[in-house]
Amino acid sequence: MDTFGDPAVWLPFVFASLMGLSILIYVVLDGFDLGVGVLFPFANEDEKDRMIASIGPFWDANETWLVLAIGLLLVAFPTAHGEILTSLYLPVALMLIGLILRGVAFEFRVKAPAAYKTLWNNAFFVGSLITSLCQGFMLGMYVMGLDYTLGHVLFAIVTAVFLTVGYSFIGATWIIHKTDEHLQRKAVAWAKGGIWGLVLGIAAISLATPFVSARIFDKWFTFPDALYLAPFPIASGMLVVSLWVMLRRMPFVDDRKSWLPFAAATGLWVTAFSGMAYSFYPYVVPEKITIYEAASAPESLFIILIGTCIVLPTIIGYTVLAYYIFRGKATELTYD
Amino acid sequence: METLLLSRIQFAANISFHILFPTITIALGWLLFYFRIRYNRSGEARWMEAYQFWVKIFALSFAMGVVSGITMSFQFGTNWPGFMETVGNIAGPLLAYEIMTAFFLEAVFLGIMLFGFSKVPRWLHTGATFLVAFGTLMSTFWIIVLNSWMHTPQGFEMIDGVAYATNWSEIIFNPSMPYRFGHMVLASFLTCSFLIAGVSAFRWLIGGRTEGVRVALRTGVFAAALLIPVQIFVGDMHGLNTKEYQPAKVAAMEGHWETSGNVPLILFAIPDDEARENRYEIGIPNLGSYILTHTWDGEIKGLDAFVAEDGTVMHPRVAPVFWSFRVMVGTGMAMLLLSWTASWMLLRRNKETGERRGVEGLPKVMLFALVGMSFSGWLATLAGWYTTEIGRQPWLVQGVMTTKQAVADVPAPMVLSTLIAYLVVYAILLGAYVGCIFYLARRAAHGKKIEQRVPGSGAAEARAIPAE
Ligand code: HDD
Ligand code: HEM
Numbered sequence: 001m002d003t004f005g006d007p008a009v010w011l012p013f014v015f016a017s018l019m020g021l022s023i024l025i026y027v028v029l030d031g032f033d034l035g036v037g038v039l040f041p042f043a044n045e046d047e048k049d050r051m052i053a054s055i056g057p058f059w060d061a062n063e064t065w066l067v068l069a070i071g072l073l074l075v076a077f078p079t080a081h082g083e084i085l086t087s088l089y090l091p092v093a094l095m096l097i098g099l100i101l102r103g104v105a106f107e108f109r110v111k112a113p114a115a116y117k118t119l120w121n122n123a124f125f126v127g128s129l130i131t132s133l134c135q136g137f138m139l140g141m142y143v144m145g146l147d148y149t150l151g152h153v154l155f156a157i158v159t160a161v162f163l164t165v166g167y168s169f170i171g172a173t174w175i176i177h178k179t180d181e182h183l184q185r186k187a188v189a190w191a192k193g194g195i196w197g198l199v200l201g202i203a204a205i206s207l208a209t210p211f212v213s214a215r216i217f218d219k220w221f222t223f224p225d226a227l228y229l230a231p232f233p234i235a236s237g238m239l240v241v242s243l244w245v246m247l248r249r250m251p252f253v254d255d256r257k258s259w260l261p262f263a264a265a266t267g268l269w270v271t272a273f274s275g276m277a278y279s280f281y282p283y284v285v286p287e288k289i290t291i292y293e294a295a296s297a298p299e300s301l302f303i304i305l306i307g308t309c310i311v312l313p314t315i316i317g318y319t320v321l322a323y324y325i326f327r328g329k330a331t332e333l334t335y336d
Numbered sequence: 337m338e339t340l341l342l343s344r345i346q347f348a349a350n351i352s353f354h355i356l357f358p359t360i361t362i363a364l365g366w367l368l369f370y371f372r373i374r375y376n377r378s379g380e381a382r383w384m385e386a387y388q389f390w391v392k393i394f395a396l397s398f399a400m401g402v403v404s405g406i407t408m409s410f411q412f413g414t415n416w417p418g419f420m421e422t423v424g425n426i427a428g429p430l431l432a433y434e435i436m437t438a439f440f441l442e443a444v445f446l447g448i449m450l451f452g453f454s455k456v457p458r459w460l461h462t463g464a465t466f467l468v469a470f471g472t473l474m475s476t477f478w479i480i481v482l483n484s485w486m487h488t489p490q491g492f493e494m495i496d497g498v499a500y501a502t503n504w505s506e507i508i509f510n511p512s513m514p515y516r517f518g519h520m521v522l523a524s525f526l527t528c529s530f531l532i533a534g535v536s537a538f539r540w541l542i543g544g545r546t547e548g549v550r551v552a553l554r555t556g557v558f559a560a561a562l563l564i565p566v567q568i569f570v571g572d573m574h575g576l577n578t579k580e581y582q583p584a585k586v587a588a589m590e591g592h593w594e595t596s597g598n599v600p601l602i603l604f605a606i607p608d609d610e611a612r613e614n615r616y617e618i619g620i621p622n623l624g625s626y627i628l629t630h631t632w633d634g635e636i637k638g639l640d641a642f643v644a645e646d647g648t649v650m651h652p653r654v655a656p657v658f659w660s661f662r663v664m665v666g667t668g669m670a671m672l673l674l675s676w677t678a679s680w681m682l683l684r685r686n687k688e689t690g691e692r693r694g695v696e697g698l699p700k701v702m703l704f705a706l707v708g709m710s711f712s713g714w715l716a717t718l719a720g721w722y723t724t725e726i727g728r729q730p731w732l733v734q735g736v737m738t739t740k741q742a743v744a745d746v747p748a749p750m751v752l753s754t755l756i757a758y759l760v761v762y763a764i765l766l767g768a769y770v771g772c773i774f775y776l777a778r779r780a781a782h783g784k785k786i787e788q789r790v791p792g793s794g795a796a797e798a799r800a801i802p803a804e
């Protein structure tokens with residue numbers, strides 16, 4: 001076990017990376033299906049069915065990445081897990097209720113008596129909205145170091161709104177890809193409306209983080225580190241511009257490359273997320289507990305790592321298979 | 337009320353709600369796989385009809401299982417941080433393996449199983465059905481390993497108040513795991529059998545007399561009749577195992593206050609935790625000794641053995657354990673009676689033609705009884721878990737840490753507010769779930785019959801098949 005150096009050093013790093021990876025995959029994948037839920041009130045009845053059809057086969061697996069992320073936090077950094085979740089007690093509980101509502105609404109809206117369909121559609125929207133808002137709020141509180149002061153809470157409310165707009169943006173790009181004709185054009189308009197939220201949100205967090213902590217400030221604004229980091233803002237800027245250009249020209253001729261906006265949005269998510277991860281490293285509870293202090297015993301982490309090396313590629317393999325099987329435009333969901 | 341009590345109530349509410357749905361999906365996945373295989377083999381429409389009705393209920397139950405499960409994974413952090421801080425090195429890997437080997441498998445192939453029927457080749461659809469069923473069994477395995485380890489911990493050492501794993505095969509194959517796993521899987525199959533039999537009887541009663549209903553009803557009744565004796569046997573073995581490792585729990589289950597021989601089997605009593613005695617006790621002399629020691633006068637440890645010199649009580653409250661155990665066993669006996677009678681009625685031969693009477697041979701009372709027992713599996717399962725879990729108190733991990741040591745110091749009003757919110761949501765969803773199952777049954781009974789469908793693959797067929 002010592003062949004790669006001290007396991008108490010590299011194992012926490014590996015697990016922090018794995019956790020980061022699953023959070024990233026989660027915000028992209030569940031981001032788009034939560035976004036679709038947030039956009040629900042803007043669609044008519046037929047469009048709603050189509051929107052559900054575009055995420056139906058995927059949402060469950062998408063949410064599993066949240067379970068994995070929280071699971072990794074739980075198993076690899078138990079003390080941090082307790083610290084973070086107890087201080088986010090209420091938003092977590094509210095988010096769980098949101099997730100419950102939207103998850104069951106998927107099923108009930110088509111199985112319960114027709115008279116209740118509107119009710120479950122509303123539950124789906126409200127659930128998605130609550131979930132997005134709570135996640136944004138938690139992100140804001142986390143960035144601010146999990147201290148409840150008036151300023152921090154206000155900031156967290158702002159990030160809650162921005163993250164929700166960001167989710168609906170990536171949701172809109174997903175609908176652009178999975179549908180056509182009228183709904184697709186509508187989704188292009190939604191995406192155009194949402195892009196500002198994304199830009200403002202990323203900007204707000206990028207600006208706020210360095211000022212909350214002198215350590216992060218130094219990371220970003222001292223030479224030569226700042227030079228290595230320049231690609232992050234530049235890449236984000238380029239992605240935003242290209243998204244804007246694309247959206248103005250959509251739908252493309254013959255609907256070719258309708259996946260481009262979704263891919264660009266994902267790219268934007270990735271850069272923003274990597275920037276944040278870089279800022280916070282090596283802390284898992286900002287400015288309080290590092291990943292090295294919070295890590296579980298190396299023996300236990302090692303046992304999990306062996307499994308991960310075998311299982312994670314398999315998971316990714318069959319996830320790709322599922323997306324491949326349900327590729328192309330969404331058609332009505334039936335069990336036969 | 338203080339935070340500890342509220343957190344316990346909240347945990348119990350959440351896990352009780354969660355367990356209802358896995359109990360259905362664990363076995364229903366396999367039953368769907370069975371329907372699918374029978375259809376693949378015979379091409380008979382009735383198997384497909386049964387499959388298509390029950391797959392809807394599966395999807396609904398699965399969604400309920402997933403969302404309530406996500407709630408569970410956050411509970412440890414929000415309410416019981418001490419648990420992971422103390423035994424995280426052992427609980428962590430087990431939970432991680434559950435997520436990686438089971439949850440993703442189920443979640444990904446569920447999409448293919450539900451919506452891929454006409455998009456993928458037949459073997460892949462059958463395979464996806466198998467993998468979903470297999471995934472639920474894997475979840476059960478890992479979580480039961482963890483839960484059993486909490487009851488009968490071994491294969492670890494304590495250093496500075498933190499548990500470190502020393503032997504993983506001892507941890508995984510801990511003494512109570514095989515019994516608990518077997519008992520739980522059987523519980524799930526029984527729950528499903530009675531649900532299928534009950535809902536099919538309901539459809540039959542309201543006039544939905546199709547071949548699909550007939551096979552489903554027969555499958556439900558026969559499966560129940562075959563499994564219930566096995567369950568009773570495994571339950572007995574489980575009890576003997578518990579007697580060895582958690583004698584305080586068994587003493588509470590039996591309502592046995594003082595260590596002695598010639599112990600009766602108590603059928604009814606009202607255990608009084610304050611006076612430390614039973615009131616209105618009715619029992620069968622010496623049978624208790626015989627069941628637990630297999631001799632008529634064997635000595636059994638009583639609850640008095642678990643009170644420390646200074647008066648600290650190290651055994652659970654007796655009344656809830658005593659009663660929930662009787663509810664479980666009572667339900668099990670009712671299941672035995674009903675499923676055997678129903679099987680006998682199904683297998684009776686018509687005197688003139690010599691043919692088996694089948695579903696037509698079931699009198700109305702029997703059909704009503706089956707409808708009434710639709711959710712009996714839930715009752716027995718919950719009662720069983722309450723016996724197990726309350727019986728472990730005051731320990732959270734037997735002999736290692738108490739429940740009190742694990743609780744978070746979140747303010748009590750905060751826990752109270754979330755507890756109320758959960759209870760409201762759960763009550764509504766439970767109503768909607770049960771209502772929806774019977775609504776689907778009514779719709780299937782009155783709606784148009786499902787025509788014979790040609791199994792196929794590819795988008796062309798998908799378009800040719802009318803949507804639901
Ligand atoms: C359909 C469900 C069902 C039925 C009919 C029964 N059980 Fe059960 N029982 C369970 C479902 C269950 C359960 C929910 O699955 C439990 C809770 C924890 C566990 O491992 O299994 C359980 C626990 C449990 C325990 C506690 C073990 C411990 O200490 O942890 C005992 C001793 C028994 N059972 C014994 C029986 C007997 C003698 C039965 C005879 C009728 C019986 N069970 C019927
Ligand atoms: C296998 C997974 C399980 C784990 C890891 C687990 C863990 C726990 C934990 C941490 C507690 C402590 C909190 C408390 O004392 O209330 C607890 C108690 C409890 N659990 Fe479980 N449990 C599991 C399964 C179940 C199931 C399936 C049920 C029932 C349906 C259940 C019912 C209860 C009840 C009723 C208590 C409360 C006991 C009391 O407070 O007196 N548990 N369990």
Ligand code: HEM
Nearest residue numbers: 064357358361398401402405406408409439443472475479
């Ligand atoms: C404290 C304990 C528990 C936790 C943290 C937990 C967590 C979860 C989670 C997160 C899911 C959703 C998985 C997905 O995204 O697909 C789930 C589903 C499941 N759980 Fe639990 N669970 C617990 C207790 C139990 C118990 C006691 C059993 C059974 C004995 C069980 C059996 C299952 C099964 C079979 C599924 C998948 C099928 C379904 O969702 O209906 N779990 N659980």
